[in-house]
Amino acid sequence: MIVFREIILLLFALSALLIAVQCKKELSLSERVQQLSDAGTKKPVLRFNGDKFRQYVKGTPRNYSTIVMFTALAPSRQCGICRHAHDEFQLVANSWRYSQGYSNRLFFALVDFDEGPDVFQALRLNSAPVFMHFPAKGKPKKVDTLDIQRVGFAAENIARWVAERTDIQIRVFRPPNYSGLLALIVLLALVVGLLYLRKNNLDFLYNKTIWALGALAFTFAMTSGQMWNHIRGPPFLQKTQQGNIAYIHGSSQAQFIVETYIVALLNAAVVLGMILMTEAASKRDDVRKRRIYAIIGLGLVAFFFSLSLSIFRSKAHGYPYSFLLK
Amino acid sequence: MCVCVCVCVFDDRAWYPLGRIIGGTIYPGLMVTSAAIYHILNWLHISIDVRNVCVFLAPLFSSFTTIVTYHLAKELKSPGAGLVAAVMIAIVPGYISRSVAGSYDNEGIAIFCMLLTYYMWIKAVKTGTLFWSTMAALAYFYMVSSWGGYVFLINIIPLHVLTLMITGRFSHRVYVAYSSLYVIGTILSMQISFVGFQPVSTSEHMGAFGVFGLCQIHAFVDYVRSHLNKNQFDTLFRAVISTIAAAGVLTLAVLAALGKIAPWTGRFYSLLDPSYAKNNIPIIASVSEHQPTAWSSFYFDLQMLTFMFPVGLYFCFSNLTDENIFIILYGVLSIYFAGVMGVMVRLMLVLAPVMCILSGIAVSSLLSTYMKQIDDVKVEKKKQRFEGNYFMRSEIATLFVCVMSVFLVMYTLHCTWVTSEAYSSPSIVLSARGHDGSRIIFDDFREAYYWLRHNTPEDAKVMSWWDYGYQITAMANRTILVDNNTWNNTHISRVGQAMASSEDKAYQIMRELDVDYVLVIFGGLTGYSSDDINKFLWMVRIGGSTDKGTHIKEHDYYTPAGEFRVDKEGSPTLLNCLIFGQVYTEGGKPPGYDRVRNVEIGNKDFELDVLEEAYTTEHWIVRIYKVKDLPNRGA
Numbered sequence: 001m002i003v004f005r006e007i008i009l010l011l012f013a014l015s016a017l018l019i020a021v022q023c024k025k026e027l028s029l030s031e032r033v034q035q036l037s038d039a040g041t042k043k044p045v046l047r048f049n050g051d052k053f054r055q056y057v058k059g060t061p062r063n064y065s066t067i068v069m070f071t072a073l074a075p076s077r078q079c080g081i082c083r084h085a086h087d088e089f090q091l092v093a094n095s096w097r098y099s100q101g102y103s104n105r106l107f108f109a110l111v112d113f114d115e116g117p118d119v120f121q122a123l124r125l126n127s128a129p130v131f132m133h134f135p136a137k138g139k140p141k142k143v144d145t146l147d148i149q150r151v152g153f154a155a156e157n158i159a160r161w162v163a164e165r166t167d168i169q170i171r172v173f174r175p176p177n178y179s180g181l182l183a184l185i186v187l188l189a190l191v192v193g194l195l196y197l198r199k200n201n202l203d204f205l206y207n208k209t210i211w212a213l214g215a216l217a218f219t220f221a222m223t224s225g226q227m228w229n230h231i232r233g234p235p236f237l238q239k240t241q242q243g244n245i246a247y248i249h250g251s252s253q254a255q256f257i258v259e260t261y262i263v264a265l266l267n268a269a270v271v272l273g274m275i276l277m278t279e280a281a282s283k284r285d286d287v288r289k290r291r292i293y294a295i296i297g298l299g300l301v302a303f304f305f306s307l308s309l310s311i312f313r314s315k316a317h318g319y320p321y322s323f324l325l326k
Numbered sequence: 327m328c329v330c331v332c333v334c335v336f337d338d339r340a341w342y343p344l345g346r347i348i349g350g351t352i353y354p355g356l357m358v359t360s361a362a363i364y365h366i367l368n369w370l371h372i373s374i375d376v377r378n379v380c381v382f383l384a385p386l387f388s389s390f391t392t393i394v395t396y397h398l399a400k401e402l403k404s405p406g407a408g409l410v411a412a413v414m415i416a417i418v419p420g421y422i423s424r425s426v427a428g429s430y431d432n433e434g435i436a437i438f439c440m441l442l443t444y445y446m447w448i449k450a451v452k453t454g455t456l457f458w459s460t461m462a463a464l465a466y467f468y469m470v471s472s473w474g475g476y477v478f479l480i481n482i483i484p485l486h487v488l489t490l491m492i493t494g495r496f497s498h499r500v501y502v503a504y505s506s507l508y509v510i511g512t513i514l515s516m517q518i519s520f521v522g523f524q525p526v527s528t529s530e531h532m533g534a535f536g537v538f539g540l541c542q543i544h545a546f547v548d549y550v551r552s553h554l555n556k557n558q559f560d561t562l563f564r565a566v567i568s569t570i571a572a573a574g575v576l577t578l579a580v581l582a583a584l585g586k587i588a589p590w591t592g593r594f595y596s597l598l599d600p601s602y603a604k605n606n607i608p609i610i611a612s613v614s615e616h617q618p619t620a621w622s623s624f625y626f627d628l629q630m631l632t633f634m635f636p637v638g639l640y641f642c643f644s645n646l647t648d649e650n651i652f653i654i655l656y657g658v659l660s661i662y663f664a665g666v667m668g669v670m671v672r673l674m675l676v677l678a679p680v681m682c683i684l685s686g687i688a689v690s691s692l693l694s695t696y697m698k699q700i701d702d703v704k705v706e707k708k709k710q711r712f713e714g715n716y717f718m719r720s721e722i723a724t725l726f727v728c729v730m731s732v733f734l735v736m737y738t739l740h741c742t743w744v745t746s747e748a749y750s751s752p753s754i755v756l757s758a759r760g761h762d763g764s765r766i767i768f769d770d771f772r773e774a775y776y777w778l779r780h781n782t783p784e785d786a787k788v789m790s791w792w793d794y795g796y797q798i799t800a801m802a803n804r805t806i807l808v809d810n811n812t813w814n815n816t817h818i819s820r821v822g823q824a825m826a827s828s829e830d831k832a833y834q835i836m837r838e839l840d841v842d843y844v845l846v847i848f849g850g851l852t853g854y855s856s857d858d859i860n861k862f863l864w865m866v867r868i869g870g871s872t873d874k875g876t877h878i879k880e881h882d883y884y885t886p887a888g889e890f891r892v893d894k895e896g897s898p899t900l901l902n903c904l905i906f907g908q909v910y911t912e913g914g915k916p917p918g919y920d921r922v923r924n925v926e927i928g929n930k931d932f933e934l935d936v937l938e939e940a941y942t943t944e945h946w947i948v949r950i951y952k953v954k955d956l957p958n959r960g961a
């Protein structure tokens with residue numbers, strides 16, 4: 001008898017423990033909504049990994065819809081279109097967050113392939129980006145996936161699709177792009193401020209050397225292809241398949257950022273060499289110093305010219321000439 | 327104001343059905359020059375065909391450029407510098423690329439005109455006489471008549487004057503030079519009907535006008551200053567300056583708001599903001615000449631000059647005169663523009679002369695310094711007290727002169743190699759090496775154009791992409807819809823819509839434009855990679871950029887994964903559009919294989935309903951289709 005009672009007590013304790021554990025894992029609806037809206041006020045697009053996705057987007061019961069963008073934003077995935085889609089998605093989410101009708105009925109989320117590959121597998125997605133609407137009740141249907149092929153992923157189109165699926169109207173607000181104007185104003189302010197502060201001592205503006213150095217620096221920057229870097233955005237350097245690091249791009253149509261720095265340095269070295277030689281010949285200083293200048297100058301000129309020639313050779317296939325270095 | 331002779335010429339065989347007023351849409355300088363040379367030679371009874379005059383015009387003018395460069399560098403530094411600069415510009419690849427015999431384009435004479443204007447301007451600034459200023463204005467007129475790049479000139483000369491004012495070098499000479507140049511030059515430039523009233527209404531020319539006003543004010547202030555004592559002058563100065571500045575800003579704002587001053591046009595705006603073209607105007611971004619420059623392109627076209635140029639800058643700075651300031655400005659500005667937009671040629675071409683001039687200055691200064699120090703073993707003893715002879719001086723000098731000579735020799739070799747490899751091939755006949763090393767010639771373009779010439783009616787209208795417009799007009803002698811002048815974006819966009827739409831929609835567009843034949847380029851059999859399929863995305867972008875083309879969206883032509891593919895995975899819109907059908911009907915060897923994209927074609931059984939194949943050239947590069955008439959009875 002006593003043993004029987006003990007056993008029943010034990011069973012009670014165990015089940016209570018189990019229920020307690022269960023409750024910890026499965027949050028109630030109100031708690032989930034609370035957590036989502038707290039996170040949503042701070043960041044309109046929530047980032048989910050596999051677990052969070054299952055808990056918030058798939059977990060039942062729900063009284064809210066979620067719009068999820070499945071994407072691959074890591075640079076190694078090289079998905080340029082994902083970045084554009086992300087910007088547009090962010091725009092819609094922001095517009096929703098700051099709109100009049102903002103409520104707990106709709107949330108925007110993002111699942112990155114590198115953070116939640118199991119989700120991709122479960123939903124059988126093999127491309128990115130994909131926009132899906134998960135309604136409060138039931139499973140998503142075919143129309144709950146945005147047909148990017150037909151409609152595109154412009155913010156206005158996403159908002160229209162969301163309105164079709166959830167009857168929630170979002171007015172997309174594109175912030176006007178003042179970045180260029182702002183940069184110009186800041187630059188102007190800096191210049192005026194500098195001039196004002198040093199208005200008693202404006203001599204530095206008249207100093208020829210500073211202008212000369214400025215012009216030379218600008219020339220080195222331009223001839224080493226910095227504008228190309230600015231417009232095309234190449235990688236800093238590349239790791240080849242064998243594990244070596246390639247500093248120089250193999251073809252003459254493209255370049256790496258580190259390569260442009262190397263070329264700028266080479267040019268600067270040759271120019272420095274020539275300037276040293278000129279100074280050595282024309283100054284009236286100590287004889288030994290001049291001699292050393294001249295020798296260093298000559299060495300710099302010859303060595304760095306051959307170096308730049310050999311780098312050019314490695315890029316322009318079929319170029320037959322070299323000097324000193326192969 | 328427009329008294330241009332050729333304004334009455336109207337070409338109705340290009341840009342059908344719009345036609346084109348030749349006088350008003352091109353720069354006449356090149357044509358007028360060729361005609362003048364032809365007439366003069368024939369008057370002297372040296373009978374040369376006009377075609378030969380045109381072919382050899384560019385090399386002739388590049389010889390003239392060499393002479394002008396010599397004079398320009400001589401004015402800037404010394405005859406020695408002039409010689410070196412002239413030698414360098416004679417072989418620099420950046421300039422040769424655009425002045426080979428047979429390249430009949432504006433740049434051939436424009437560079438000559440530009441350097442001539444600069445030379446006259448430098449002379450005007452140095453002497454301050456009305457004679458040289460007027461010569462500069464005449465040279466400027468010649469420049470305006472030959473190339474749209476004159477805008478660079480009309481901005482760099484005022485910038486030079488402004489810099490002189492800021493550095494306190496403004497003098498009576500500069501005042502005379504600039505005032506006469508601006509007034510006479512602007513009036514003359516407005517005689518070209520293509521330029522018309524732009525010099526007084528567009529933003530690109532407002533800088534010159536502003537500096538002109540500033541010149542007058544500066545000179546007047548100097549005059550007043552010489553007649554008043556200091557205090558009176560200061561008060562007057564401050565009061566007047568503030569009122570004028572306020573009034574000026576107000577007028578400018580009002581004019582801009584009323585739209586009287588046109589904003590910067592797209593092409594020039596993209597120089598200031600390099601990403602503007604890419605985002606907003608597809609036709610500007612698509613021309614491969616408008617791409618930024620990688621460092622190896624600089625090195626390829628200029629080799630030694632890339633590092634002699636900064637040394638030249640250094641020499642100019644250490645010996646600052648009015649003229650040197652000009653060349654420094656010119657150098658720094660042109661290197662910025664060449665870096666932003668210059669890989670194929672246009673702006674690299676403007677950079678090449680200044681690079682040569684500054685490098686010439688550098689090389690000549692270095693060599694003249696060091697040549698003095700070679701040998702003279704006997705004189706050393708005397709100069710011991712002054713120069714402080716240093717042991718090994720003559721050895722170092724000899725070594726340096728040798729190194730410099732090696733550099734110059736390498737420069738020559740490099741230029742020769744580059745010219746023979748890259749800038750010597752005709753672009754209308756292609757060649758390739760076969761398996762056994764023998765050379766195969768692809769003469770398909772001319773074959774197709776001559777077929778058109780002999781086998782189609784005189785008034786047939788041919789639709790193709792704009793790259794081939796001039797060639798069709800010249801060799802096939804048929805009316806075309808769009809050509810390389812690209813002055814009407816909407817018309818080009820219409821052609822793009824026809825190429826990118828399905829057969830039915832395209833047929834409507836073609837009937838509307840009265841098209842009889844369609845010409846497309848296909849590289850899949852030979853591996854020729856600049857065919858119409860590789861250009862196709864530009865057709866889509868330009869086609870979708872106007873009102874009537876809103877149904878054409880670029881992402882329709884990509885696969886769901888975002889790739890541009892022509893095989894089975896390709897997007898259905900792409901596989902069913904007109905140009906796909908034309909290019910790939912029974913195309914490829916083995917049938918259905920594209921050797922450029924290296925895939926098997928996705929839609930092999932394309933049956934064209936509205937077009938029938940008229941001609942395909944030997945290597946399948948050019949394909950011509952005839953547009954069928956409407957059926958006799960309703961379907």
